[in-house]
Amino acid sequence: MKLKLEEVERYERHVTMRLAFRFGVITVTDATQAVIKVRVALADGRxxxxxxxxxxAAKWFEKSPHFTDEQNLEQLRQALGLAIELYRAQGFETxxxxxxxxxxxxxxRGAELNLNPLAAGYGPALLDRAILDAVGRATGQSFATMIRxxxxxxxxxxxxxxxxDVALAVFLAGLTxxxxxxxxxxxxxxxxxTAADRPPSERVNDGLPETLEEVVSYYRGHYYKLKVGGDIKADLERLGRIAAVLDAGAGDYRTTLDGNEQYDDVEGIVELWRKVEETPALARLARSTLFIEQPIKRAVALSCSVGPLARHRAVIIDESDGELSSFPQALKLGYAGVSSKNCKGFYKSILNAARVARLGPGxxxxxxxLTTWPGVSVQQDLALVSLLGMTHVERNAHHFIDGMSFAPEAEQRAFVAAHPDLYEKQVGKPARLKAVGGRLILGSLDVPGFAVGAAMDFTSMRPMAGEAPIDISFGRRPTRSSS
Known part of the structure; x- marks a missing residue:
């Protein structure tokens, strides 16, 4: 199917987070989301x-201290603007x-704007989802059907x-x-x-869990992703406290460690893991750890072997996955896997998943x-990773953001009605992700388009910072309306 990109409207939403979220070098207390609506023309005139x-997101795509947080956000806006220009110039294409x-x-051209490959890829990642959503709505096909x-x-x-190509076609057709x-x-x-970390004067008291102890008893989940910060002593102390909570209440749990590029070299993270294995209080947590995610700074992560660490636990790339060639390069250095994130592009995830299928066991x-907010963002990511066969997924926005509190009441009710297996809404509370027993039910994502069965209220959003939404087909400003 060939189509042409005709119009892109760009908006933003803002939210104050219910809890602070620290990863890598940044502590986030409020957040901004980019929202786009595209119009495409199909070859048959529709x-x-x-x-x-x-x-x-600041300090993830680009972590250089030479850029401010706001400059990081502007880089992502530039990446989107550039992608719109390049897609529009191609005319009719698949x-x-x-x-x-x-x-x-x-x-x-991203490099000319000082955008690293990961940041430059943000623009196409957004556009590709919206375009395929439009195709599915036009043809009545779900995301899963379109990919298969x-x-x-x-x-x-x-x-x-x-x-x-032949192996790729077989792989796609076999997805369920x-x-x-x-x-x-x-x-x-x-x-x-624990409760000791959250005195009454600091509690949010919104009915959602605020401590890890409360998370364990509230959601009753079995999978946990643990951030480490690059200081071996501090990381060991914190992992010990986390292990005490999980050992006491999480049952047969599994964990992953996320380094977020905080270690300078493989020797540092190997030393941390050796001490984890040597610490009796961490014995159960060590046995539970499935893999270690991007522990080494991307400047050196793909220039040295991670064999010394891989002998202990499988290692994957995340921030180093800037190019389509990054995963094959990482494999030569001892990495066993790669992350799927919609912010890096769902085509990249699909192609990397096909590579994994070819490689086989191990x-x-x-x-x-990357903080996929409830609503469109989380649904499109869930549709992708569930189709690719993954059985557990990192989720964080439902904990650090109070549901769909950023959206008008009518929009929240629309999403709950369209996706009742995924959301619940209590009187006086925002629509919230429903994770009973630590599990999300996804049947309602099987709708025409890319996993979205409800409409967003674009009138409640602000035009993307720095510019009003422009109709790039005709050079006029479009009417802001719900879609």
């Missing part, structure tokens, strides 16, 4: 609209063709010389969406762990999060 949403056809120029039958036209290109997925709860670097893809 037009269709689609949506996508993703957090505008959805995947728009992505592949602009890939090199997106990175080249390859409606987007995903194919091997010079960008992926290790991928074979899961009806549910387990939540892997994120434990940030400043999260309160290699894997993990499902990770």
């Amino acid at each position: 037009t269709s609209e689609g949506v996508a949403a993703e957090a505008l 959805p995947f063709g728009l992505y592949a056809g602009s890939y090199a120029d997106q990175r080249r 039958t390859n409606v987007p036209g995903i194919r091997a290109t010079s960008l992926t010389p290790d991928i074979d 969406p899961q009806q549910g997925i387990d939540v892997r709860h994120t434990v940030g670097l400043v999260d309160p762990l 290699y894997f893809m993990s499902a990770e999060d």
Whole structure:
């Protein structure tokens, strides 16, 4: 199917978080989300609209201290603007063709704007979701159906010389969406762990859990993602406190460690893991650890072997996954896996998943999060990772943000009505993600488009910072309306 990108409206939403979230070098207390609505023209003359949403995150795509947090957000806005220009210039093309056809120029021109490859990829990641959403709405097909039958036209290109078209077609056709997925709860670097860490004067008292102890008893989940900060002594002390909570109440739990690039080299993270294994109080946590995620700074992560660490636990790349060639490069250095994040692009996730399928046992893809807010963002990410066969996914926004509190009441009710297996709404409270027994039920995501069965209220949003939404087809400002 070929189409042409006609119009893109760009908006933002803001939310004050119920709890502070620290990862890497930043502590986040409020957040901004980019929301887009696209209009595409199909080859048969029809037009269709689609949506996508993703957090505008500081100090993840670009961690250099030379950029302020606001400059980080502006970099992501620039990446989106650049992608719109490049997609528009291609005219009629397949959805995947728009992505592949602009890939090199997106990175080249992004570099001219001081955008690293990870930041430059943010723009296409948003556009691709909204475009496929529009295709699904026009054809009445769900995301799973479109990928399995390859409606987007995903194919091997010079960008992926290790991928074979025949094997790729077999892989896509064999995908089956899961009806549910387990939540892997994120434990940030400043999260309160016990009641002693959360005195009454600091409590939010909104009915949701505030400490790790409360999370364990409230959601009854079995998977936890633990952040470490690059200081071996401090990391060991905190992991010990976390282990005490999980050992006492989480049953047969599993964990992953996320370094967020906080260690300078492989020797540092190996030393941490050795001490974890040597500490009796951490014995159960050590046995529970499935893998270690991006512990080494990206400047050196793909220039040295992680074999010394991989002998203890499997290691995956996350922030180092800036290019389509990054995962194959990492494999040569001893990495066993790569993360899937919609903010890096769902085509990249699909292609990397096909690589994992070809590699076989011992290699894997993990499902990770960049604060996918409830609503469009979390639903599109869940649809992707469940289709790719992942059984648990990091989720954090439902804990650090109070549900859909950022959206008008009518929009919240619409999402609850369209996706009652995924959300619940109590009187006087926002619509919140429903994770009974630490598990999300996903059947309602099987709707025409990209997993979104309800409408967002665009009149409640502000135009993207720095510019009003522009109709790039005709040079006029579009009417702001619900879609």
